[in-house]
Amino acid sequence: MSAPSSAPTLARRLAALLRRDLALLLLGGRRGGAMLPLLFFVAVAMLFPFAVGPDAQVLARTGGGVIWVAALLAAILPLDRLVEPDLELGLFDQWALRGLAEEWIMAVRVIAHWLSFGPPLMLAALPASALLGIGAETLRTVELGLLVGTPGLAAIGVMVAALTAGLRGGAALAGLLVIPLAVPLLVFGAGSLAPGGETGIALTAAVSLVLLAIAPFAGGAAVRAARA
Amino acid sequence: MPVCHLSATALACRRGDRVLFRGLDLTLQAGQACQVAGANGIGKSSLIRLLAGLAEPFAGTVERHGEAGLVDERPGLDPHLPLGRALAFWERFDGRSAEAVGRLGLGDLADVPVRFLSTGQKKRAALARLIAQGAPVWLLDEPLNGLDVDAVALVETIVAEHCAAGGLAVVASHQPIALPGAQRIELRDFAA
Numbered sequence: 001m002s003a004p005s006s007a008p009t010l011a012r013r014l015a016a017l018l019r020r021d022l023a024l025l026l027l028g029g030r031r032g033g034a035m036l037p038l039l040f041f042v043a044v045a046m047l048f049p050f051a052v053g054p055d056a057q058v059l060a061r062t063g064g065g066v067i068w069v070a071a072l073l074a075a076i077l078p079l080d081r082l083v084e085p086d087l088e089l090g091l092f093d094q095w096a097l098r099g100l101a102e103e104w105i106m107a108v109r110v111i112a113h114w115l116s117f118g119p120p121l122m123l124a125a126l127p128a129s130a131l132l133g134i135g136a137e138t139l140r141t142v143e144l145g146l147l148v149g150t151p152g153l154a155a156i157g158v159m160v161a162a163l164t165a166g167l168r169g170g171a172a173l174a175g176l177l178v179i180p181l182a183v184p185l186l187v188f189g190a191g192s193l194a195p196g197g198e199t200g201i202a203l204t205a206a207v208s209l210v211l212l213a214i215a216p217f218a219g220g221a222a223v224r225a226a227r228a
Numbered sequence: 229m230p231v232c233h234l235s236a237t238a239l240a241c242r243r244g245d246r247v248l249f250r251g252l253d254l255t256l257q258a259g260q261a262c263q264v265a266g267a268n269g270i271g272k273s274s275l276i277r278l279l280a281g282l283a284e285p286f287a288g289t290v291e292r293h294g295e296a297g298l299v300d301e302r303p304g305l306d307p308h309l310p311l312g313r314a315l316a317f318w319e320r321f322d323g324r325s326a327e328a329v330g331r332l333g334l335g336d337l338a339d340v341p342v343r344f345l346s347t348g349q350k351k352r353a354a355l356a357r358l359i360a361q362g363a364p365v366w367l368l369d370e371p372l373n374g375l376d377v378d379a380v381a382l383v384e385t386i387v388a389e390h391c392a393a394g395g396l397a398v399v400a401s402h403q404p405i406a407l408p409g410a411q412r413i414e415l416r417d418f419a420a
Contacts, residue, residue: 007322008322096282099295
């Protein structure tokens with residue numbers, strides 16, 4: 001028998017969860033696919049000039065939007081590994097037995113998911129903007145937009161991953177579900193690049209905040225439904 | 229060990245459109261154990277999940293005082309991680325150390341990824357996780373699967389010790405398991 005000790009606080013449990021999630025999701029982690037979406041993102045940015053031609057003006061004008069679309073597509077890639085494996089492993093059952101609400105687990109997962117793709121994507125936007133010939137001023141707006149927009153993308157990702165966990169063909173369905181949900185982020189985020197579109201950043205942040213507020217509850221409910 | 233209690237009243241379980249069992253009553257106080265016996269597919273695992281609160285009963289109620297620890301066919305350990313690190317997650321989460329590792333014959337396996345462990349070794353690992361959880365209510369679903377004779381005896385001893393220390397245990401198994409003084413529920417007696 002192990003020596004009796006007081007149960008760890010909620011904060012310690014959440015810290016243990018975050019540590020595990022990050023080890024899984026970050027570069028080099030088992031489900032880490034953090035590198036793959038990045039390469040995908042840069043590859044899309046690289047393909048675009050081939051497709052539309054090397055006209056510097058056209059590229060500079062459309063480049064910001066291309067980065068946003070590439071970011072959205074890259075965010076879809078890791079979805080099937082976000083929730084489903086833990087459900088299959090019985091980990092959600094074990095957490096439920098210990099009285100930890102699914103909402104907390106989902107909130108931690110949103111944080112871990114964002115850390116694994118948000119900041120790396122912002123870094124990868126630097127070479128991508130060079131490939132597209134985007135100027136420094138536009139790049140600044142793109143980076144700012146990504147900073148406030150990617151948390152919203154992470155929230156959508158975790159929600160959709162939870163909803164589609166355990167479904168046949170869930171991975172393809174997840175991609176399909178994310179795109180319409182991400183439209184507001186895309187409209188405001190890419191819209192902030194248009195002349196006079198500075199308020200777009202604030203609106204992107206607002207959309208992100210709403211999504212972040214919803215995600216733990218929607219995701220938690222979805223996981224409970226998947227278990228029953 | 230915190231005070232624990234587990235009771236079920238007029239429990240019925242449905243899977244799909246088929247009722248597996250109904251009218252099942254069960255009361256376990258601290259220190260008591262119960263073996264649930266029956267053929268494959270009769271609803272042993274479903275009963276365990278009902279008692280754990282992981283599934284809703286079709287009818288009846290489950291009352292439980294004290295945290296439940298569950299061992300089922302999934303070890304609940306990250307398959308790609310070495311056993312030591314997979315258990316370390318639960319040690320951090322539960323705030324206790326998995327001291328039973330050596331006793332369960334897992335001492336030399338700390339560096340072996342969980343997915344490379346045999347069925348019996350995974351079961352032992354799940355038991356190590358269970359013991360370290362320190363939950364008073366043990367719900368064991370086929371805990372003897374894949375275990376050799378020595379390990380079966382060890383599980384019997386561990387369950388007896390747990391009950392002697394003031395815990396309670398429900399063991400669902402189609403294999404014989406020696407639990408002195410345990411109640412026995414034949415699920416076919418409650419078949420609907």
